[in-house]
Amino acid sequence: MTSDSTEAFFARYGPRYKWLVTATVMMGTISTVLSTTIVNVAMPDIMGAYGMGQDKVQWLATGFLAATTATMLLNAWLVHSFGQRCTYIGAMSLFLAASVLSGNSPNENLLIFYRVLQGAAAGILQPLAMYTLFRVFPPEERGSAMGIYGIGVVLAPALGPALGGVLVDNFSWHYVFYVAVPTSIAGILLANLFMPGREGAGPRAALDWPGFLLLSLFLAALLTGLSNGQREGWTSNYVLSLLGLAGTAGTAFIIRELRASQPMVDLRILANGRFAAAASVAFILGVGLFGSTYLVPLFVQTIQHLTPTQSGLLLMPAGLALGVVFPIAGRLSDRLAPHWPIIAGLFCFGLSSYWMGSVDVNTPFWTLAWWILAGRIGLGLIMPSLNAGALRALDPALLGQGSGVINFIRQLGGAFGVNLLSVFLDRRSFFYSDALTATQTAANSATAEFARAVGGLLVQAGTPQDLQLPGALYYLGRTIYLQASTMAFRDSFLLVALVFFAAMLPAWLMGRTKEA
Template identity: 55%
Template sequence: MSQIDRYFERYGPAYKWLATGTIMVATISVVLSTTIVNVAIPAVMGAFGMSAVQAQWISTGFLAAMTATMLLADWTNRAFGTRLTMNAAMSVFLAGSVLGGLAPNETMLTLARVVQGAAAGIVQPLAMIMLFKVFPPDKRGAAMGIYGVGVVLAPALGPWIGGLLMDAFDWRFVFYLGLPFAGLAILMSNLFLPSREESGPIPAFDFVGVAILSVFLAILLSTLSNAQRLGWESNIILAGFTISVASAIGFVAWEMNTAKPMLDMRLFANFAFSSASVVAFIMGAGLFGSTYLLPVFVQQIQGMTPTQAGLLLMPSGFAMLLVFPIAGRLSDKVPAPIMIALGMAVFAGSSWLMVAANVHTAFWTLAWWTVLSRVGLGLVFPAISSGALKVLPPHLLGQGSGASNFIRQLGGAFGVNLLTVFIERRTIMHADAFAATQTSDNATTMELLREVAGLMHAAGLPDTQLMPASASFLGRTVMIQSSNAAFQDGFLIVCGIFLLALIPTWFMWRVASSAT
């Protein structure tokens, strides 16, 4: 009798919900940290004097570390058991959260986020493994929907609570919000999660694979972040891209030839799984990229407080709360490609609407557009999770769970990084274009300068300072308009990314149709 069977014997049918509740609490603590910090980024930039590209490492460092460790979940589960692995991961996460709250500079803050991300990368694949162990195949889609309720409740409430904490105290308190959940997860995992099932020695660990993957992620993301500052054709940037390509090729070659691979390349021989992986990568890029963009946009362009930015995201979280269970049940009955295509199209439509966002766009208009995007994600997530794994044989289930999450997070890391670099470049481009039109021949510009000078004169500013102050106001206006236009370009890119995902979704449909 397996340990899972013994737990069912002890607790009865309710055990599957006790196990689900345990992994939901653990996941909530790490998901809170994934999204809540985005609300704090403008404040952190001000506290440490960081640029936007430097600040995005607070999010990208977390996602990159999470990506690198996701593939370890299957090995740690077999080597130490679910219970010990969860306890260790949540303990490391607790340490990273405390370090982030106490960080004296941006270097320590980024390190704390990397530590948090490394722990979070273990937790999410473990959750999927447990769901697939305690639920029968025909109930797994519904289980993913119920589990998803907890997953989306955290980002629904987290940014708002984080905003309240920031407005009442400061940005450091957002790091402490996940601590109670992490402590509760450790307690529940000791009660309801199984220890190691396998006897005998600990299986071999792919140290070389982890090292190569870490080099690939660190070098490529760092190179992309610094390319704008150092020059895309500079020697150090070209060397970074070369090392990244070489390490990516080396990782694939090593995993194909080593006896105990961290990522079993046999997974990708399954065309349905490969297609689902491409969709997951694109979904991760669009999801994490847009989740990063929106709070920064409304605070920098519209001047919202952190609390208002958090409130903006709350209705969308509750929309996903309603959609997830329904989508989970539908994914057990409706072919996964249909659910995925519909969700991707809805999210793309929402991003298309966001292209029109500017300083005058109403709060509830932005909230509605965000709700629409999360409805689309609610349709996609259960279908892509169950659809990717149900095509795999049982012995590849653990590997498939880690690989599916790994690919989605990899997309997220690149999505945040590339969109930040893209917006910085487009801001400079738009600023140059707008500045070129601000001449004495531009009647609108001259009228604006006269009106601003008149207002400042009425406020008591000396005549000698009127024109310099008016020119300074014009410069700030140009920069805000340039940044607004760049964010609009970013939302357009997100729209294109999700439309692009319809191509591999169609391949998934072809495979499913030919199988029947």
Template identity: 45%
Template sequence: MTSGAHASIDDLFERYGPIYRWLVTATVMTAAIAMGFASSMVNVAVPSVMGAFGVGLDQAQWMATGFLATMAATMLLSSWLIEVLGQRITFIATMTIFSAGAFMSATAPNIDLLILGRVLQGFATGIGQPLAMFSIFSVFPPDRRGTAMGIYGLASVLAPTFGPILGGIAIDTISWRYLFYLPLPFCLPALLLGLIFMPGKILPKQLPPFDWIGLGLIFFILFNVLSGLANGPRWSWDSNAVVIRLTCGSIGIIVFIFWELRATYPLLDLSLFKDRQFSLTMIAGFVFGVGLYASGYFIPVFVQTIQNYSATRAGLLLAPGGLVMMLFFPLAGRITDSIPAHIPIAAGLLIFAIGFLLIEAVDVNTTFWILVAYTAIIKVGLSFAIPSLSVAALRSVPSDKLARGASSATFFRNLGGGFGITLLTAFFQHRTRFHGEAFTATQTSDNQTTQYLLGKVENLLTASGI
């Protein structure tokens, strides 16, 4: 038996017995809770951060978009790191970087350093999510992986359930900065569990090849496309800066595809997309990523800026949806083990679409419980789809490409999240400017309401001696 840092999965099974697979699950679940907090809590802090640094939504949204874009890109680095460093060292390094990013965000003196801290957290989360899936699939047999993913999924919904509430309480009672400290109590236990239960590996004398050009192209594409979309409403869609960035991003996509098809060791294994089931699950995962992250981002922003909710009340609004996911995630995992995955995916997509059709009709007068019901419907659809998507994507992947398949699945889901938030922010800015211009056109000397309000202001200023 190998001891210490080099203990393999077989060694650890021999040491701990069948319970070892659940010890691994507990380890990655603890890390997932910390990372889930970082992903979800920031949404209730957006208005507070905008006020603290004097920035608009177009800049504040980079707290979420930068996190998701970096997370999506580094997911494709995860399989190489696992191959080189092994699960144990990769896990420990990931949690260390994540903790550093949390501290940087909490102490940032300006919006740029805050976004940089979020990028570090996204970097770590991008490696950690595929690592968790790979670790679970490594210790569970195929007929129990759906159940295991359903249980692991509980960690993914615990944070969105309680994270916004805790974050809202921190914002309303102390400061928005303390929101970024909240994941840290989970980081230390995760590090200790990782040291004990994650399998190690003897480091290779020579590093295996990696597609660094492909990774660079991914970052190039994401920066140009996302920044072009985000700044379109502010700079004008036909401005040189926006046109150049979107054009560079489009060219980058074409170059990336050609490079990956010819690369000896491709970053994104496009051969996996020859399988119809894998390709369809990647598309579905992208769509669900748009809905999952965009709804979680904009609903708290909407109720705080339009309906004047406190941060705590905005967090409470999201909690029932998280509880719904906690109930349905294990059920969806068991269903995936017993029936074809496309059935719960299709059902989840239908429920998901119904929820968004209802959300589209909300306005300033929509009540708290109506919003709760609409978000809960969306979460039911996500609960059925996400475990099934993960299992369906990897069922058709050869065992020697399991890590690549896992990183691709999470890459497309989080890529959808980054694009969803950016596009909705751009749409929000466009409609705000449209209604602002329409309102400005009504402000004439003939508008009696305006004249009445100006008279009131004049009286107040006169009474104040101004």
């Protein structure tokens, strides 16, 4: 037993060691997940600062999530080759540097690049936290451990927008990238004290570089093609080439991983029925969690014209509720079959999204807050049971692979959720805008009455006669745009609800398969 092994730390600190190392890894989890969503409330200000459109600014979220997804599968190799402590400190240092550089970016391209670096570090840190908790908690307490882990995964994006809104309104959007600096520094210092080193002294395994490069190419080509489809045209040579490249790279990655002697990820792990079902739920959870966290601040700032602080505070009640739900849900997952809390949580989130499908410009603040709270309670029920249920299905030797894969799939769902919901929102906005515009004719009595009413207001305001008609038409156009955007947001929320209700099927299948 080496002096910095897990057993040696337990011998030195006793039972409290598991809480010391938990606090250490949670610094990394909170830092990375907080940075995933805190940028969302600053996007309108960033768009104004750099003159970016929605198709490009969404890469601040999509690029982060795509990089996180790609590097998650490196976690098992890094831990085996360098140990938990070196892996954690290295990733935290990269994340810290990228955070500072993001806040000082001179242009939008460098800002996106630094966000990608942040995501790459986050992809290593998140599964490492889950792996560490499973190593220090006994089997009968792992549900509670996943409840603690889930607090960082879901509570941070719930509270992050509120903090980000305060920073944007009172300082500048640059400061949202500095929020994670204190926790990153604390994580590095604590890791030097409490994280175990490399276990064993054997040779380091070779990294599956071809597999990693193929996966990165697949993600980059697919997400770039999807995000440019609306602007370039879905049948353009540029978009079709990117999607074809993504399909080729994805197929080659699967073939490579199945044939490699030391694959980056053992895809045969998905042959375990319970784990495969849990992976399906994890993908949909990522779609809903990150997709809805992207949509809500965008809706309330662009349609209801709330300030960044107000849009962040909208998620505050949900964050406080999660602080109560997670410990309870963690204990439930130790006592109940995991699929029951997951099904209940999926239903709550689906119902929340269904309610959000009726939003409009006049929906009260507290009505929106309660709808969001219901969804976050659902997420609180899902997360501990999903992680514990997925890893309980595996042989202990596969815990490292399993934690990396389940986090990888959740983040993959997040990247697709933000990207596809952004595309869907754009397409539905154009559809409704064209449909509403086509009805605005001289024969439409409602339109004529609207123009007369606005014209009368302009007359009362002293507007010159030659500007009254153009002014009325401009106001009509803004009204059509607002209504079309509102209807597109409604469709987007309803799509999220449909996906979550559909996820109840694989969650139910988790209960039909046996644990390892």
